[in-house]
Amino acid sequence: MRNLKSLLFIGLALISTSLLAITPAPPSLGAESYILIDYHSGQVIAENNADAPLPPASLTKMMTSYVVSNELAAGNIGIDDEVTVSKNAWAKNFPESSKMFIEVDTQVSVRDLLKGLIVSSGGDASVALAEHVAGSEDSFVDLMNHHAKKLGLNNTRFVNTHGLTAEGHQTTARDMAILGQALIRDFPEEYELYKMKQYTYNNIPQYNRNRLLWDRGLEVDGIKTGHTDAAGYCLVASAIKDGMRLISVVMGARSEEARKIESKKLLTYGFRFFETVKPLKANTEVHQTRAWGGEIEYAKLGVLDEIWLTIPNGKRQKVKANYVVEDELEAPVSKGQIVGKIFFQLDDEDIAEVPLVALEDVPEGGWFTRLIDAISRWFSSLFD
Template sequence: MTRFAAFLLILSLTITARVVAITPAPPALGADGYILMDYQSGHVIAENNADNPLPPASLTKMMTSYVVSAELAAGNIQLTDMVTVSENAWAKNFPESSKMFIEVNKQVSVEDLLKGLIISSGGDASVALAEHIAGSEDAFAQLMNMHAQKLGMTNTHFVNAHGLTADGHQTTARDMAILARALIKDYPQEYELYKLKEFTYNNIRQYNRNSLLWDRSLEVDGVKTGHTEAAGYCLVSSAVKDGMRLIAVVMGTSSEDARKIESKKLLTYGFRFFETVSPLTANSQVHQARVWGGEVEQATLGVLEQTYLTIPRGKRQQLKANYVVENELEAPLAKGQVVGQIFFELEGEEVAKVPMVALEDVAEGGWFSRMIDAISRWFSELFS
C-alpha cells in the first residue's frame, strides 16, 4: 500500500487575522436519549444514550409517512386514491391519541390522510393508510421494519403504524436521526408537509404540535413530535442556517416546553460552533495513477459524489487531506470502482475518510500493449 504526500485543501483564500477557535462541550440535556447530526455529512456532533431503545410514541409516524412516500414513488398508490375508513381506523378508537377525526365508512383521499398523519399526527390516519397500502396494520408494520433495516436503523422495531405503546415497539435517538435524514433526502416533496403549521379536515382546524416551527430564531422546517406516558415528550427537529442543515432528536423529556427547549439547545449549539464544508465536488479529480494493461496508461481517480465534512467553526483553513492507493491498478477498471481512500485531517487528527474511486472506465488494452506493459512492469519491479 503506497501512501502519497499530503496535499493541502485551500478552503479559505484570505485570512485577515489569527483567531483561536474554541469549541465548548455540548450542553447537558434533560432527556432519556438525544443526538445532534449534520444532515449533509451524517456526522454526529453531540449524543447521549443515543443507542438506548426507547418507546417512540408518534415519532413512529415518520416511518409511516416514509413508507407511504415510497409507495407513492413506486406508483403503487396515488394521492387521489380514495380510502374507505374501516372500523379499525375510526377516530373513536384513539381516545387518548391525536387524530384527524375521520369517520367509519367515509372515503378520504390519500393526500388528506397524509396531511392528517404528518400535520395533525392522526393515529386514525396512520391506520387508514396502513390498511390501504398493506391490507392490515400488521402487514404494514412488516413493511416499516423492512425499510428500517434497509436504512440501517439497527435498534428499531415497529409493531404498529401510530406509535401507541406496545410490547417490542421501540427505537433509538440515532435511528430517528437516520430516518429524518432519509425523509429529507429521499422524499423532499412529501417532507414539505412537515413544515405546515395547520391542517383543516371535517371543519376541524388543528395545529402542528412542533412549536419550533413558530420560533423566529431558528429556521425549523420539521419534523415530528411524540408523547405517551411511557415515552415522555419527544421531538425530532430539523433546521437550516447559512446552508447548513442539522437534525436534532430528543426523547423522554418531561414536558412539551422541555422538548422544545432541549431541542433548541442542541440546534443552537450546532449552528454556533460547527460548520459544514465541501472540500471535494462531484467528479472531482484527486490523483492520476499508472494502470497496467489498459487502453490508457493513467487512470483518473477521485470522488463521484459531493463530499461533506463537519468541522469546528473557524478551522476550515487548517483542513488537510492524504490519499492512499491501496494496490497497483490493473485493467479493466470500472467507473466508481474503489481503489483507495482519502483521509481528512484537522490539527493532526483524522476527522473523516471517503473512498477514492476511478472516475472513468479503463478497458483492457490489446495483446501487444499488454505484453509491453508486462515487460515494463517486470523491469519496474526488478529495479524498485
C-alpha cells in the same frame, strides 16, 4: 499501499470569518436520550445515551410516512386515491392518541391522510394509510421494518403504525436521526408537509405540535413530535442556517415545553459553534495512476459524490487531506471501483475518511498493449 500523499484543497484554504476558535462542551439536557447530527455529513455533533432503546411514541409516524412516500414514488398508490375508512381506522379507536377525526365508511384522499398523519399526528390516518398500501396494518408494519433494516436503523423495531405503547415497539435517538435524514433526502416533496403549522379537515382546525415551527430564532422546517406516558415527550427537529442543516432528536423530556427548549439548545449550539464545508465536489479528480494493461495509460481517481465535513467554527483553514492508492492497478477498471482512501485531518487527528475511486471505466487493452505493459512491469520490478 503507497505512502500518504497530500492533497491541497483551495476551497478549504479560505480565511475563516470566525475569530473564536474555542468550542465549548455541548449543553447538558434534561432528557433520557438525545443526539445532534449534521444532515449533509452525518457527523454527530453531540449525543447522550443515543443508542438506548426507548418507546418512540408518535415518532413512529415518521416511518409510516416514509413507507407511504416510497409507495407513491414507486407508483403503487396515487396521491389522489380515495381511501375508504374502515372500523380499524375509526378515530374513536384512538382515545389516547392524536387524530384527524375521520369517520367509518367515509372516503378520504391520500393527500389529506398524509396531512392528517404528519401535521396533526393522526393515529387514525396512520391505520387508514397502512390498510390502503398493504391491506392491513400488520402487513404494513412488515414494510416499516423492512425499510428500517435497509436504512440501517439497527436498534429499531416497529409493532404498529401509530406509536401507542406496545411490547417490543422501540427505537433510539440515533436511529430517529438517521430516519429524519432519509425523509429529507429521499422524499423532499412529501417532507414539505412537515413544516405546515396547521390545516383544516372536516371543518376541524388541525395544528402541528412542533412548537419550534413558530420560533423566530431558528429556521425549523420539521420534523415530528411524540408523547406517551412510557415515552415521555419526544421531538425530532430539523433546521437550516446559511446552508447548514442540522437534525436534533430529544427523547424522554419531562414536558411539551421541555422538549422544545432542549431541542433548541442542541440546534443553537450546533449552529453557533460548527460549520459544514464541502472539500470535494462530485466527480472531482485528485490523482491519476497507471492502469496496467489498459486501453488508456492512466486512470483518473477521485470521488463520485459530494464530500461534506462538519468542523468547529474558525478551523476551516486547518483541514488537511491525504490519500493512499493501491500500488498495482490492472485493467479492466470499472467506474466507481475503490482503489484507495482519502483521509481528512484536523489538528493532526483523522475526522473522516472516504473511498478513492476510479472516475471512469478503463477497458482492457489489446494483446500488444498488454505485452508491452507486462515487459515494462517486469523491468520495473528489477529495480524495486
